[in-house]
Amino acid sequence: MFYKINEPDVSSESFDGEVLAINLKTGNYYSLRGSAAVIFKLLISGNSADDIVSTLVNFYSTSEKIMLTDLTVFIDLLLDNKLIKESSLYAKTIDSKLFNSVTKEYKKPILESYTDMQDLLLIDPIHEVDINSGWPNKIPNSKTDSK
Amino acid sequence: MSSELTIKEDNYNLLVDFFYCISDSFKVSSLKCGGKNDYHFMLAEHQVVISTAGKNLQLALLNPFYHLPTGVDRANEILEICVWDEKESGVKLPTIPWQWPEAKNIDSVLQFTLKNYSVVFSEGQSVFFIYDSTLNKAIVCIKDVNSLPNYFLSQPFFRIFKLWSKRVDLNILHAGCIANDKHAVLLVGRGGLGKSTSSIQCLISGLNYISDDYVLVSIGSNIPMAYSMYSSGKLNANNLKNFPKLENIAFSGKHDFENKPVLYLNKLFKKQIIYKSPIKAIVTPNITLSKNTSYTSISAFEGLKALAPSTLIQLNLGDMEDFSKIAYLVRNTPCYRLDLGSDYTTIAPAITNILNSL
Numbered sequence: 001m002f003y004k005i006n007e008p009d010v011s012s013e014s015f016d017g018e019v020l021a022i023n024l025k026t027g028n029y030y031s032l033r034g035s036a037a038v039i040f041k042l043l044i045s046g047n048s049a050d051d052i053v054s055t056l057v058n059f060y061s062t063s064e065k066i067m068l069t070d071l072t073v074f075i076d077l078l079l080d081n082k083l084i085k086e087s088s089l090y091a092k093t094i095d096s097k098l099f100n101s102v103t104k105e106y107k108k109p110i111l112e113s114y115t116d117m118q119d120l121l122l123i124d125p126i127h128e129v130d131i132n133s134g135w136p137n138k139i140p141n142s143k144t145d146s147k
Numbered sequence: 148m149s150s151e152l153t154i155k156e157d158n159y160n161l162l163v164d165f166f167y168c169i170s171d172s173f174k175v176s177s178l179k180c181g182g183k184n185d186y187h188f189m190l191a192e193h194q195v196v197i198s199t200a201g202k203n204l205q206l207a208l209l210n211p212f213y214h215l216p217t218g219v220d221r222a223n224e225i226l227e228i229c230v231w232d233e234k235e236s237g238v239k240l241p242t243i244p245w246q247w248p249e250a251k252n253i254d255s256v257l258q259f260t261l262k263n264y265s266v267v268f269s270e271g272q273s274v275f276f277i278y279d280s281t282l283n284k285a286i287v288c289i290k291d292v293n294s295l296p297n298y299f300l301s302q303p304f305f306r307i308f309k310l311w312s313k314r315v316d317l318n319i320l321h322a323g324c325i326a327n328d329k330h331a332v333l334l335v336g337r338g339g340l341g342k343s344t345s346s347i348q349c350l351i352s353g354l355n356y357i358s359d360d361y362v363l364v365s366i367g368s369n370i371p372m373a374y375s376m377y378s379s380g381k382l383n384a385n386n387l388k389n390f391p392k393l394e395n396i397a398f399s400g401k402h403d404f405e406n407k408p409v410l411y412l413n414k415l416f417k418k419q420i421i422y423k424s425p426i427k428a429i430v431t432p433n434i435t436l437s438k439n440t441s442y443t444s445i446s447a448f449e450g451l452k453a454l455a456p457s458t459l460i461q462l463n464l465g466d467m468e469d470f471s472k473i474a475y476l477v478r479n480t481p482c483y484r485l486d487l488g489s490d491y492t493t494i495a496p497a498i499t500n501i502l503n504s505l
Contacts, residue, residue, distance in 0.1 A: 011467035013455075013474040015448040022459055022470060029456045031448075116337065117460040 004087040005044045027118045034107035046091030060106035074109040161244045162264045168241045173229045176200040176236035188215040191363045191374035200231035208303045211377040214413045214420040227284040234291040301379040301409040321458040324357035325349045327502045331424035335454040341432035352495030355421045366472045371426045378413040427505040435486045440493040450482030
């Protein structure tokens with residue numbers, strides 16, 4: 001199974017070994033800590049779970065079993081929070097620069113979620129019209145005259 | 148697929164016709180209200196003209212722009228905003244040739260964009276506008292200016308500026324902005340963390356003021372520049388008691404849903420409300436139990452976490468491209484946390500120290 005970022009709803013930015021991901025549709029945002037940032041970047045560039053495990057086992061001093069368990073849980077979390085989606089595109093692209101600011105000590109991938117913006121979104125809800133589904137609907141035989 | 152395209156084209160032609168129709172309505176309403184009144188000013192190096200049908204709308208809506216440079220510069224492309232009031236003029240909004248979806252409540256904002264046209268129906272369905280990005284012109288119909296909520300009166304036409312900012316490659320950030328004579332700091336974070344209080348306290352203490360809530364920023368330039376949009380501020384009614392000097396300029400209006408009176412700050416601080424200043428730091432206010440205000444350096448990641456969600460999610464002020472731009476700004480700007488003390492008079496000295504250290 002391969003994955004990609006859940007565009008256009010989600011975008012992420014990487015800073016010194018941490019990733020901030022924002023889901024504009026749900027109004028939640030996420031901080032990806034520990035090994036989460038590097039795993040996330042490997043996932044959304046099209047690497048398979050097997051590729052990621054073998055890469056990380058080589059880099060971190062941890063067992064393949066622990067890595068696979070942690071990765072499976074983390075992928076489920078990302079899917080549950082709609083940060084990634086399944087993709088049919090496989091691209092084994094391990095960029096060695098990804099590990100430049102990463103410590104050798106293995107830390108479990110952590111997805112910290114923030115929901116404090118959700119209530120604020122409800123104050124001023126915006127209904128964006130979906131043009132592709134044929135909206136706004138034309139009123140039959142409408143004319144642009146005064147009410 | 149082909150039927151989808153037909154629907155789109157159909158809708159587009161409706162919008163073209165509708166734009167002409169609503170433009171005519173504005174002309175008729177101007178005639179009925181004693182003529183069209185134009186007010187020209189500069190917003191972030193761009194020319195804006197707000198044309199109102201009659202003078203009453205000018206009096207009600209233009210106060211927050213009077214601090215911006217005025218004048219007509221024909222060399223520049225002009226954003227034109229034409230506004231009329233249904234109640235005053237008796238000219239109704241033309242029948243909308245499409246159906247809106249059923250909104251769950253009247254406060255919902257209904258909007259769509261089709262090619263060069265953006266349509267927004269907002270403020271409890273009391274303000275309608277259509278913006279043509281090709282003509283750079285918006286036509287606005289207000290149901291009754293006397294029924295507009297305070298937040299609209301303090302930040303008029305914000306939704307139009309939001310659409311226009313994309314066109315001119317500027318970003319609107321959810322931030323206060325305070326400056327000394329050389330440069331500025333952005334005060335960022337979600338609502339309720341002290342941006343307005345800090346900005347207004349700094350203004351009272353003699354620092355220059357660009358905004359307390361929204362600021363226009365050119366991020367792509369060598370040195371990011373902050374531009375003022377509105378000279379108005381808002382403070383929670385309970386908090387206003389802590390600023391007795393401001394009580395005389397506070398306007399509560401009939402529809403102060405947030406219980407935040409509008410402060411027309413240019414009436415008291417004309418010289419300190421400035422047009423622009425280069426951004427040199429990002430500051431995230433944080434309410435503490437201490438008496439005195441202090442500050443400490445924080446990571447760019449923490450700065451981004453304070454600025455990006457409140458701008459992109461809370462205020463819906465951008466898209467993914469904007470997230471990258473905000474990240475670029477934060478990466479290249481030092482970030483600080485401002486631990487606010489209960490003694491408000493200690494806020495301005497702390498921000499002055501940050502400004503002087505840059």
